[in-house]
Amino acid sequence: MVKINGQELPVAGKTISEYLAQTTYHPQRIAIERNGEIVPKAEYESIVLEDGDSVEVVSFVGGG
Amino acid sequence: MMPTKEAWMQALEQRHGKDNQCKFSSATVAICGLGGLGSNIAIALARAGVGKLILIDFDKVDITNLHRQQYKATQIGMNKSEALQENLMEIAPYISIEPHTLCVTQENAKGLLEEADVICEAFDQPEAKAMLTNLVLEKMPEKYLIAASGMAGMGSANTIKTRRILKRFYLCGDGESEVAEAGSLVAPRVMLCAAHQAHMVLRILAEELEP
Numbered sequence A: 001m002v003k004i005n006g007q008e009l010p011v012a013g014k015t016i017s018e019y020l021a022q023t024t025y026h027p028q029r030i031a032i033e034r035n036g037e038i039v040p041k042a043e044y045e046s047i048v049l050e051d052g053d054s055v056e057v058v059s060f061v062g063g064g
Numbered sequence B: 001m002m003p004t005k006e007a008w009m010q011a012l013e014q015r016h017g018k019d020n021q022c023k024f025s026s027a028t029v030a031i032c033g034l035g036g037l038g039s040n041i042a043i044a045l046a047r048a049g050v051g052k053l054i055l056i057d058f059d060k061v062d063i064t065n066l067h068r069q070q071y072k073a074t075q076i077g078m079n080k081s082e083a084l085q086e087n088l089m090e091i092a093p094y095i096s097i098e099p100h101t102l103c104v105t106q107e108n109a110k111g112l113l114e115e116a117d118v119i120c121e122a123f124d125q126p127e128a129k130a131m132l133t134n135l136v137l138e139k140m141p142e143k144y145l146i147a148a149s150g151m152a153g154m155g156s157a158n159t160i161k162t163r164r165i166l167k168r169f170y171l172c173g174d175g176e177s178e179v180a181e182a183g184s185l186v187a188p189r190v191m192l193c194a195a196h197q198a199h200m201v202l203r204i205l206a207e208e209l210e211p
Helices: A016-021 B005-016 B018-025 B036-047 B080-091 B109-113 B126-139 B187-205
Strands: A002-004 A007-009 A030-034 A054-059 B028-032 B052-056 B096-100 B118-121 B144-148 B161-166 B169-173
Touching (some): A016 A030, B005 B018, B028 B109, B036 B080, B036 B187, B052 B080, B052 B109, B080 B096, B109 B126, B161 B187
Parallel strands (some): B028 B052, B052 B096, B144 B169
Antiparallel strands (some): A030 A054, B161 B169
């Protein structure tokens, strides 16, 4: 299981891009941290989520 | 009458303590976006006597900004960076201000933000917020970044928070109130979020790293 924004999800083995594709996140509006480190955008397609990973997707909304 | 620099500094030390003031006065903070968030962050940090502010916005003051941004009706049409510089100079005449009228891009960000100890993300478009956040965290890992998301609408003031997402990345706001959905953006709620950002800047400078 992978903990994403506090929820345990069965997405181990998927790349970050594959995970995002099944969500409603807008790829141009997010930043992702995984196990305390930023995930570079260029690595969304190559990084594979592992069992026990802790991930936060920060999804920005408009207004400022 | 304008106070002397010595009198101004003495007053700041009296209110903030000499140690903290020394840290504030020797710091450089960059503010990216000078709208409701950025203009209010800038005023709080100028009042605190932060040594240097780098102010960045491509835009001009518009009549629709006056309900929440720290500009005056007489400044409509001026570049925001210069209008804000003018206002800050009246409040804190001895801080240093570097105004830029341009868009922050992947190409120019590093040069613009190099000198900053702390960077505030204060844009309004979510794509711009995400771009700057990814860029700073990926390419400038030594910087502290304080971003904002979710301060639109008439929701409770008590839902605006500061969270520490990574060691050097903080996020202020309620995380969800989007202007397109909420349909409004009111001064106090935007100012609350700006105050969270500005206060986190001062806490970082004072070496208090938890929100």
